[in-house]
Amino acid sequence: MLFQEEGDQSLFAPSSLTRRETFFRSSEDFPDSEGANYVDEISLPQSALKALLDETSFAMASQDVRYYLNGLLLEREGNVLRTVATDGHRLALGSLTTANTITEKSSIIIPRKAIMELGRLLNDSEDNVNIAFSNQQIKVELPDLHFTSKLIDGQFPNYERVLPLGGDKEVIAERDQLKQALSRAAILSSDKQRSVRINLESGLLKATVINQEQESAEEEISVEYNGAPLEIAFNNAYLLDLLNAIPDDKVRMVFSDENSSALITPADDKLERQYVVMPMRL
Template identity: 45%
Template sequence: MELSIKRNDLLNPLQSVIGAIEKRQTMPMLANVLLIAEGNTLSLTATDLEITLQAEIQTSIKTEGQAALPARKLLDICKNLPESRDLHLDANDEKAVLKAGSSRFSLACLPADDFPTIQSITGASTSFPIPGSVLTNLVNRTGFSMANQDVRYYLNGLLLELDNTGLKAVATDGHRLAFCESPISLDIEDRQQVIVPRKGITELQRLIAEEEGDVTVTIGSSQIKVQTETKALVSKLIDGRFPDYNRVIPEESDNQAVVDRVEFREALQRAAILSNEKYRGIRLKLEENKLSLQAHNSEQEEAKEEMEVDYSGDSLEVGFNVQYLLDICNTIQTASLQISIQDPNSSALIRDPEISDVRYVVMPMRL
């Protein structure tokens, strides 16, 4: 395989697929990126056997072929070369030589034929186009609530639910829940639920972060594929039953407070400084048109904050994990938040007063 390419033209797709390369591998080949030169197209593939990332770029190819190069070394070399530099790559199953001006790098390769075969989507599959911005919005508004290495493995991912009314995304770690729906037209007869693992969601966010056009989503019995014009992600699905989120989301209460989001976030950040480092608890006290925040720690230090809010319900005092509240404040980008709490032992329902498609639930904690 022999080709010429601009430094940036190689760096961009390489950065798109590097997320699939783990720092520690069970197989030496998984540290490599597969380059396939065919026609005028160079395709790059990286995998950890759970997720696979692919990217394509048009370039000048002198000799067609394929090679498996050490991914992180190739990335570091490209990063440290001048931006406008022309690269010449000559690679086979044993060695790759990369030339850039007066620089020359010789890299050890592995046989390309030994690179893991990428499984195609199997089983009865569902495929549909969706604007990249819509999918990005769904994932960004919910992904932060996924569990991380929880023994309840089905919580270590994001639920995608499809039916003829649209697409829903739900994430929970057992202490909080994030829900977002997008009422798009999908030609689907039966409701379908799949759980995409945490790493697949993280790489999906990177893949479609700046995607302005449509992306194609294909869901099979054990895999999901998201395809843009030049990039693709294939991820295994978590085989498990996601909790019934409808039972977790409380009905709206008469005890509703509308707060300024930025002011509330800043008050939480200040109060959190003196919260217990392990439990991160903060006490919210709601009275007529007033919200008080209180935090304390084992060293008898205490923080108090007061702010004006729009509230005319019952007087309430309830504790929450301050980080969960901050995550919601950082995710919602509108001017105000609506907090609905039935009683001191109930979960809080938090949402944008003007948008019903996004809802957050935070369980109370005993302080």
């Protein structure tokens, strides 16, 4: 097909049977991603960035009226790169150490759509990826392409105030064993009622689901727990999401009481991944 320019802002494609005409804009009007004033730049392996995004981005909100939740907080402090996502009911926080250090703390909010696209583009290789930030956009340089996105202009919630402190009931569980138990119990869950009731006693965790038809499923697993008995309920889908995100073999769950949020982390003490889930009413 032959395109011919007609005037300053239109193209037409003539043929023996049809005529197509469309309007265009000058290439000078295309956004200039290279013209942004980038104030910070870091370099890290693709695999590290992909893992950081995969292990936190699932907690982002989707089409929330609080637009600043429909994205991922990317924060730089010293030599630490941190990502935080929350939808108001759960929170995921991840961090890693970078080679370069900044003197002032800085943060941006990357839109959900850009995070999902980055998750598709990144791979598990050790090839470096360069990330540059400005006040209005982010640029990610991969070996074979450059990716840019506008940022969300808003104030992300103070996530540090959400992290539970002082919990006195600590459980260590095999991640895969717990995930399988919750998955089996979830078979009887309905779309409207996805709660799972967790009962803790010495050395034992019991997960119970009761649906609207009063059908029930109960799963028991052995855990490391020596605290007082506790009964607490959560959205089962939220627990499964974070268990799918944690790569470690064991998880630590810290509780205060049935009305307080739970803090869930890998069982080691590095605290590079932290997950907070709000309880549901019993």
